Amino acid sequence: MKILMIEDDPEMAELICEFLERHHITVENYENPHLGLSALSFKPYDLLILDLSLPDIDGLEVCRMVREKSDIPIIISSARSDMADKSACFYMGADDYLPKPYNSQELLLRIHSVLRRYNKPIVAEEPSSIFMVDIDRHEIKKEGESIYLTNAEFEILAYFIKKKGFVVSREELLTNVSSINYESSLKSIDVMIGRIRAKIEVNPKQPRHLISIRGLGYKLVNE
């Protein structure tokens, strides 16, 4: 996560840098817009924080120039907080506008929100669960990969996932999973478990996820 900043006030720049670095964001500041622009064309950045009141070129003009060459998310900050400027920024292709003075927390919030829009989540969510259910799409993913399951298989596995590792008895499945007939024999559960294993286990002979607990039933290890 690396941010390019163009801000001519060294104190301000220092302040922001320190704050963001504390949040594990690398910031590179250029007090001179020309240098900043050339840095942008040579190195990859995730976001640009641009001050409006710059020496030499106007910030808006910088914004336009950036937007001509790059899709990078842009947050503009400015002491001039009048409406006209604001509109102009968006017109130039900025993604957010932050009137000075602002507190650092506010900036961080905007960074997150802008990045979210670009589908670049700052903190890659690390779900510790291997299996994730999407009821609406009738889909279960194992490590992000969607696995094809029949109705009963889907419901059974979803039930196990819901149970978070607790042992589930065959009776419990029979009564709680609607797509298996509750009058069926308990044996059919075994068959279905076998089929689910064939689909979710690397080596179905030595299951690592759907574990049988002799005499009790099965449990799911979802990690």
Place this chain on the structure above:
Amino acid sequence: MKILMIEDDPEMAELICEFLERHHITVENYENPHLGLSALSFKPYDLLILDLSLPDIDGLEVCRMVREKSDIPIIISSARSDMADKSACFYMGADDYLPKPYNSQELLLRIHSVLRRYNKPIVAEEPSSIFMVDIDRHEIKKEGESIYLTNAEFEILAYFIKKKGFVVSREELLTNVSSINYESSLKSIDVMIGRIRAKIEVNPKQPRHLISIRGLGYKLVNE
């Protein structure tokens, strides 16, 4: 340009409506969030303005529910202007946050800015959709290639695309797709699906996009 608003204060709603209508924006307000939500699923809107302090459900919860089903741009307005709420909004997938009181001009600005972001898929938000609908041209393209579809076929497929991979039941299609007579038998849906498959699938016998979910309906895999 049509906006859905969920705002329980009738005066406030009236004010905003009038202002926006003067700017040629159609606004439909629901004072009850449930009604608003259901409107959203039945009709197409360009943007949602959501009040946080609602009766019955919390605005944040409404936001989450909307975001689960839809990509619509969301602007949240609220009298509670604390940071926590603000972050929560963005976390729930809102696109902008507008603390009350605000003047109408400010709102209009936000609307434009949010819409601008959406129309400019700077980084393709939906990185790989195979099927794209162009309602105005009554056209659906598969990987850029426009495919000829009859009215009913078009609406059905468009409906699937809108649903983003969610399972759609035959009943749902019957009631939501206007060009199929809602008195028709559910079986006709299957026939139409078959016809659509013949047009969009490489091998209609082994569909890879319009997948049937036994006992539930169908879903579209749009990638």
Place this chain on the structure above:
DNA sequence: TTTCATTGTAAAATTATTTTACGCAATTTT
């Protein structure tokens, strides 16, 4: 009115899923 494309119906064919049955293997109990 005729024609043509589209939509809807119904039955047959096909296919997928669930269930049962049974033999074998593994584990536990006696």
Place this chain on the structure above:
DNA sequence: AAAATTGCGTAAAATAATTTTACAATGAAA
């Protein structure tokens, strides 16, 4: 160590849902 229990894998049978087919109804355009 033998017997009993429990779990596993396979295949066949039963069931149920989907797809295909052929054709009828509809409705808009010529």
